[in-house]
Amino acid sequence: MRYDIVIIGGAIVGSSVAYYLREEGFTGSIALIERDPQFSQAATTLSLASIRQQFSIPENIRLSQFTLKLFRQLKETFGADADIGFREGGYLILAGEAGLRILKANHEAQIAEGADIVLEDAGQLARRFSWLSTEGISAGAYGRGGEGWFDAHALLMLFRKALRERRIDFITASATGITRQGSRVTGVALDNGETLEAGIIVNAAGPNAGKVAALAGL
Numbered sequence: 478m479r480y481d482i483v484i485i486g487g488a489i490v491g492s493s494v495a496y497y498l499r500e501e502g503f504t505g506s507i508a509l510i511e512r513d514p515q516f517s518q519a520a521t522t523l524s525l526a527s528i529r530q531q532f533s534i535p536e537n538i539r540l541s542q543f544t545l546k547l548f549r550q551l552k553e554t555f556g557a558d559a560d561i562g563f564r565e566g567g568y569l570i571l572a573g574e575a576g577l578r579i580l581k582a583n584h585e586a587q588i589a590e591g592a593d594i595v596l597e598d599a600g601q602l603a604r605r606f607s608w609l610s611t612e613g614i615s616a617g618a619y620g621r622g623g624e625g626w627f628d629a630h631a632l633l634m635l636f637r638k639a640l641r642e643r644r645i646d647f648i649t650a651s652a653t654g655i656t657r658q659g660s661r662v663t664g665v666a667l668d669n670g671e672t673l674e675a676g677i678i679v680n681a682a683g684p685n686a687g688k689v690a691a692l693a694g695l
């Protein structure tokens with residue numbers, strides 16, 4: 478079997494890579510390899526499944542904003558039944574005197590990207606959160622919108638379901654080897670004895686990505 482793109486790991490990163498390849502108009506063949514289609518050990522399903530805008534670099538903030546837009550358009554994207562139980566609730570990140578400079582710098586980066594985060598001093602925080610002891614707190618950054626939590630397994634299943642209509646071959650197997658010709662990867666060996674020829678391999682193996690890279694000698 479030959480595929481233009483072989484994706485190793487079918488959880489949120491692998492499945493969304495396959496999904497957006499099709500959304501962007503890629504018409505070549507795609508195989509999505511997953512060793513555990515129940516996702517019992519995937520970071521995706523074991524995560525806390527929260528989304529925040531409070532990062533320190535623009536790239537991370539933009540990734541979250543891209544995902545937030547998807548959450549807000551979930552039903553238009555995946556159908557009227559689509560529901561990931563998204564509940565908006567802001568992160569509250571606190572700093573004492575020592576962390577104040579970093580908190581302010583992060584806040585400036587977030588505001589520059591249009592994130593709805595407020596920076597408040599201890600007095601303002603005490604008025605907003607009556608339960609909060611502000612002893613030792615200089616300031617806090619709070620997400621007024623665009624942050625919260627959701628059902629990551631449900632989100633993953635929406636991507637996987639959408640992929641079934643997009644000509645993706647789902648392969649249940651473990652990738653156990655990667656072949657190379659010089660600096661190019663050429664194929665993936667599976668634990669069922671098959672080998673897939675590959676134009677491009679995407680390593681979406683999550684915490685196992687280092688081991689998968691090592692299969693290619695990287």
Ligand SMILES: Cc1cc2nc3c(=O)[nH]c(=O)nc-3n(C[C@H](O)[C@H](O)[C@H](O)COP(=O)(O)OP(=O)(O)OC[C@H]3O[C@@H](n4cnc5c(N)ncnc54)[C@H](O)[C@@H]3O)c2cc1C
Pocket residue numbers: 485486487488489490491510511512513516518519520521522523524525526527528650651652653681682683684685689
């Ligand atoms: C405790 C915890 C809490 C977290 N909380 C959050 C949070 O609140 N918000 C947030 O955004 N992120 C959170 N994260 C991070 C987030 O879960 C990960 O960034 C994200 O799920 C990574 O997705 P992934 O698809 O890359 O990896 P995974 O979900 O781990 O998927 C990798 C997949 O690759 C498969 N695989 C691995 N090796 C092979 C192989 N050789 N052959 C075939 N298949 C293979 C695995 O079976 C797995 O299904 C958290 C993570 C953890 C662990």
